[in-house]
Amino acid sequence: MKTCKTQMPVRDPEERARDFGEVALGYTEELAVAEAQRCLNCKNRPCVEGCPVNVSIPEFISKMVKRDFEGAYNIISENSSLPAVCGRVCPQETQCESKCTLGIKFEPVAIGRLERFAADFHNAASPAEPEYPQFNGHKVAVVGSGPSGLSCAGELAKLGYGVTVFEALHIAGGVLVYGIPEFRLPKEIVARETKRLEAHGVTIKTNTVIGKTFTVDELFEEGYEAVFIGSGAGLPNFMGIPGENLKGVYSANEFLTRVNLMKAYEKDAQTPVMRAKNVAVVGGGNVAMDAARTALRLGAESVRIVYRRSMEELPARKEEVEHAREEGVIFDLLRNPVEICGYLNPADPRDPANGFVRALKLIKCELGEPDEKGRRRPVEIAGSEYETEADCVIMAIGTSPNPLIKNTTSGLEVNRRGGIVVEEKTGKTSREGVFAGGDAVTGAATVILAMGAGKTAAKAIDGYIRSKVQKR
Amino acid sequence: MFEIVNKVRLNPGVTMMDIYAPPVARKAQAGQFIILRAEADGERIPLTVAGCDPQRGTVKIIFQIAGGTTLRLDNKNAGDCLPDFVGPLGCPTETDGIKKACVAGGGVGCAIALPVARKLASCGAQVDSVTGFRNKDAVILEREFSACSKKLFVMTDDGSYGKKGLVTAPIKEELESGTRYDRIFAIGPLVMMKAVVETARPYGIPVTVSMNPIMIDGTGMCGGCRLTVGGKTRFACVDGPDFDGYEVDFDEAAARLSAYRDFELAEREKCCNLFKKEIYR
Numbered sequence: 001m002k003t004c005k006t007q008m009p010v011r012d013p014e015e016r017a018r019d020f021g022e023v024a025l026g027y028t029e030e031l032a033v034a035e036a037q038r039c040l041n042c043k044n045r046p047c048v049e050g051c052p053v054n055v056s057i058p059e060f061i062s063k064m065v066k067r068d069f070e071g072a073y074n075i076i077s078e079n080s081s082l083p084a085v086c087g088r089v090c091p092q093e094t095q096c097e098s099k100c101t102l103g104i105k106f107e108p109v110a111i112g113r114l115e116r117f118a119a120d121f122h123n124a125a126s127p128a129e130p131e132y133p134q135f136n137g138h139k140v141a142v143v144g145s146g147p148s149g150l151s152c153a154g155e156l157a158k159l160g161y162g163v164t165v166f167e168a169l170h171i172a173g174g175v176l177v178y179g180i181p182e183f184r185l186p187k188e189i190v191a192r193e194t195k196r197l198e199a200h201g202v203t204i205k206t207n208t209v210i211g212k213t214f215t216v217d218e219l220f221e222e223g224y225e226a227v228f229i230g231s232g233a234g235l236p237n238f239m240g241i242p243g244e245n246l247k248g249v250y251s252a253n254e255f256l257t258r259v260n261l262m263k264a265y266e267k268d269a270q271t272p273v274m275r276a277k278n279v280a281v282v283g284g285g286n287v288a289m290d291a292a293r294t295a296l297r298l299g300a301e302s303v304r305i306v307y308r309r310s311m312e313e314l315p316a317r318k319e320e321v322e323h324a325r326e327e328g329v330i331f332d333l334l335r336n337p338v339e340i341c342g343y344l345n346p347a348d349p350r351d352p353a354n355g356f357v358r359a360l361k362l363i364k365c366e367l368g369e370p371d372e373k374g375r376r377r378p379v380e381i382a383g384s385e386y387e388t389e390a391d392c393v394i395m396a397i398g399t400s401p402n403p404l405i406k407n408t409t410s411g412l413e414v415n416r417r418g419g420i421v422v423e424e425k426t427g428k429t430s431r432e433g434v435f436a437g438g439d440a441v442t443g444a445a446t447v448i449l450a451m452g453a454g455k456t457a458a459k460a461i462d463g464y465i466r467s468k469v470q471k472r
Numbered sequence: 473m474f475e476i477v478n479k480v481r482l483n484p485g486v487t488m489m490d491i492y493a494p495p496v497a498r499k500a501q502a503g504q505f506i507i508l509r510a511e512a513d514g515e516r517i518p519l520t521v522a523g524c525d526p527q528r529g530t531v532k533i534i535f536q537i538a539g540g541t542t543l544r545l546d547n548k549n550a551g552d553c554l555p556d557f558v559g560p561l562g563c564p565t566e567t568d569g570i571k572k573a574c575v576a577g578g579g580v581g582c583a584i585a586l587p588v589a590r591k592l593a594s595c596g597a598q599v600d601s602v603t604g605f606r607n608k609d610a611v612i613l614e615r616e617f618s619a620c621s622k623k624l625f626v627m628t629d630d631g632s633y634g635k636k637g638l639v640t641a642p643i644k645e646e647l648e649s650g651t652r653y654d655r656i657f658a659i660g661p662l663v664m665m666k667a668v669v670e671t672a673r674p675y676g677i678p679v680t681v682s683m684n685p686i687m688i689d690g691t692g693m694c695g696g697c698r699l700t701v702g703g704k705t706r707f708a709c710v711d712g713p714d715f716d717g718y719e720v721d722f723d724e725a726a727a728r729l730s731a732y733r734d735f736e737l738a739e740r741e742k743c744c745n746l747f748k749k750e751i752y753r
């Protein structure tokens with residue numbers, strides 16, 4: 001048996017770092033089968049425990065050994081509504097693959113890559129879709145078209161509900177379209193998912209902000225019997241250091257939205273984005289990696305990640321960190337920004353360069369005592385400040401919940417941070433008939449958790465509406 | 473799709489349109505805005521709701537032809553459709569408890585100021601309005617303003633219509649002669665709003681200003697519209713667009729508006745050539 005994962009073909013770093021085409025090319029049939037054969041098919045199935053939605057992993061892999069890829073896909077889709085997405089973006093190394101028995105001695109089975117292959121195989125073959133039941137006479141509203149909203153809508157449609165998804169932006173998909181870049185998750189995959197839902201009778205209403213265009217109360221008045229809120233992680237945080245409002249400072253959300261949603265990378269784009277020379281990205285998560293690699297692709301000469309802890313604590317998916325390094329992203333670890341310095345020409349107040357970013361001032365850190373989560377706390381080293389040249393600084397340091405829906409929905413309880421409070425097993429909120437899930441509840445998390453929360457809530461919504469019907 | 477049901481040129485550089493968008497028409501209040509795209513793949517731009525007709529389901533927008541997107545928008549005609557039109561966004565203008573107000577509009581800012589003046593008048597407040605323009609050709613909405621104002625001062629930079637001078641001149645005169653407004657609403661270019669704040673300062677009259685930073689989503693997701701207000705970072709699309717004029721960092725806001733100057737110039741030129749049009753200044 002091979003001790004290492006079967007390598008997945010990826011494009012050459014030099015070439016791929018210049019365009020927005022997908023980086024990882026996926027397995028061929030032969031590679032997929034070879035990797036599937038590494039699975040020990042253990043009885044106790046530890047990997048399934050590691051999967052937030054408990055996909056029957058050994059079962060789908062054994063189908064792949066027999067080259068029954070469609071069968072493998074069917075097993076995955078029993079638990080996951082977005083396999084082509086999750087196979088690409090899940091942090092497998094901390095989930096299923098971290099529990100793999102093989103992984104104790106060798107490299108774990110490349111479960112994510114196999115999932116991706118099964119999903120891509122299915123999509124390429126585009127077999128006939130199963131028939132969904134007739135409309136059961138009950139309408140449900142879903143707020144937000146990210147993974148949580150889409151999976152909730154999909155599950156409810158399967159049960160015959162009339163589902164309308166309300167989305168604030170002009171395209172459905174949430175972070176999958178405006179956040180995660182094309183080179184990691186082609187937008188075509190997301191579009192296929194939303195089209196599939198529409199083919200099954202789900203209505204997607206873009207350009208509709210719940211809390212503004214309609215309130216949750218008005219949705220009930222319109223005849224929706226339940227509402228699912230999957231409105232995402234919310235407003236970007238800033239550090240509160242001097243210079244954050246200079247020209248050339250972006251939140252990662254803004255930078256990525258300009259590029260992904262508004263296609264600012266295309267030649268004839270009508271939305272601008274700064275094409276900077278030296279870019280500094282503050283933060284260490286997936287969002288930071290995506291921003292850094294996007295900046296490279298826009299033509300930056302140098303891109304650095306500024307993170308206050310060390311490589312070990314970096315929260316991004318390992319594969320993305322690897323890819324970023326290969327492409328030439330510099331990692332400035334154990335550094336914290338203290339100031340963003342602007343350009344000002346003392347001789348000429350009308351100099352067009354005035355007010356743009358010139359440099360980022362950093363302070364060195366060392367790791368101190370572990371915090372309550374067990375991560376070692378960064379401690380700044382006094383007097384170690386220095387400037388690094390930068391004409392663009394991107395802040396990827398997290399988000400805070402958007403208060404819009406809370407402020408316009410009476411009886412909806414939120415926690416101290418502003419996240420919507422739900423009963424974990426059902427997604428039920430404090431307001432009758434209102435359910436919630438995904439980043440709006442947990443704060444910024446993962447696609448798979450959001451998807452799982454959407455499915456859980458769909459089940460609970462079904463139960464809720466059934467019990468109401470019985471009482472009538 | 474959102475149909476343009478009516479289009480009127482108010483002056484060579486300013487166009488008014490009524491757009492069919494019933495949910496927005498039902499909800500929008502003075503001070504709120506919409507975001508639209510003039511064509512698929514177009515930029516998202518914010519425009520203030522200049523009025524609406526809930527019965528007909530239409531929303532009025534009045535825009536200055538300033539660059540690429542507004543040129544593209546102006547190139548559309550009644551019967552054409554816009555791919556995207558979302559709103560109402562932002563907070564409505566606070567007018568509670570105001571008995572006597574001055575509403576000052578500069579240029580196309582008058583389109584934003586008019587619903588505020590109307591709302592105040594309909595709540596029973598006494599409204600004095602001051603509108604300022606470059607010259608006679610640029611004057612818009614005079615009839616509409618005089619219908620809801622006790623006094624109306626129309627000002628032009630060159631004196632070709634109304635009185636010669638800036639909007640601050642009649643405000644200053646009124647304040648000097650003892651008029652005590654509960655609040656002044658200033659809506660227009662940043663320099664004009666800043667000047668109104670300075671005019672009101674010696675008299676301690678509160679000033680509400682309407683900010684117009686560059687936006688994308690308009691829902692609080694991107695943070696691109698941020699401003700410094702009272703030393704704190706605020707997002708204009710969710711916390712505003714109205715703010716206390718004494719607290720706004722106007723210089724920073726002005727600097728941020730010029731972030732994409734070169735790109736905008738190129739887009740503008742491209743569209744001017746495409747539509748064989750010039751930007752009226």
Ligand SMILES: Cc1cc2nc3c(=O)[nH]c(=O)nc-3n(C[C@H](O)[C@H](O)[C@H](O)COP(=O)(O)OP(=O)(O)OC[C@H]3O[C@@H](n4cnc5c(N)ncnc54)[C@H](O)[C@@H]3O)c2cc1C
Nearest residue numbers: 144146147148168174175179210232438439445446447450
């Ligand atoms: C750049 C980036 C990279 C990421 N990379 C990964 C990764 O590699 N792996 C991973 O697992 N996770 C990753 N994540 C996290 C993951 O994308 C999110 O956890 C997930 O998308 C959350 O899904 P959601 O359905 O809760 O919300 P979202 O995907 O945020 O969708 C919410 C939707 O609701 C809409 N909305 C908000 N308010 C309203 C309203 N009032 N009315 C109507 N619509 C509204 C929004 O416009 C949005 O479309 C990444 C996130 C980002 C930003």
Ligand SMILES: Cc1cc2nc3c(=O)[nH]c(=O)nc-3n(C[C@H](O)[C@H](O)[C@H](O)COP(=O)(O)OP(=O)(O)OC[C@H]3O[C@@H](n4cnc5c(N)ncnc54)[C@H](O)[C@@H]3O)c2cc1C
Nearest residue numbers: 517518519520535536539540541542684685686687729736
């Ligand atoms: C809340 C709000 C309400 C507004 N209401 C009105 C209105 O009722 N009537 C009106 O004529 N104008 C209004 N504006 C300004 C209007 O949005 C801009 O004139 C328009 O975006 C210009 O786009 P353009 O492509 O035609 O021109 P560009 O050449 O791109 O820009 C011209 C100038 O407009 C500003 N601008 C550019 N892009 C944006 C953007 N995405 N968002 C905001 N400003 C931008 C820049 O300062 C730029 O220098 C409003 C702006 C805001 C933020």
Ligand code: FES
Nearest residue numbers: 690692694695709
């Ligand atoms: S426009 Fe994006 S947060 Fe205001």
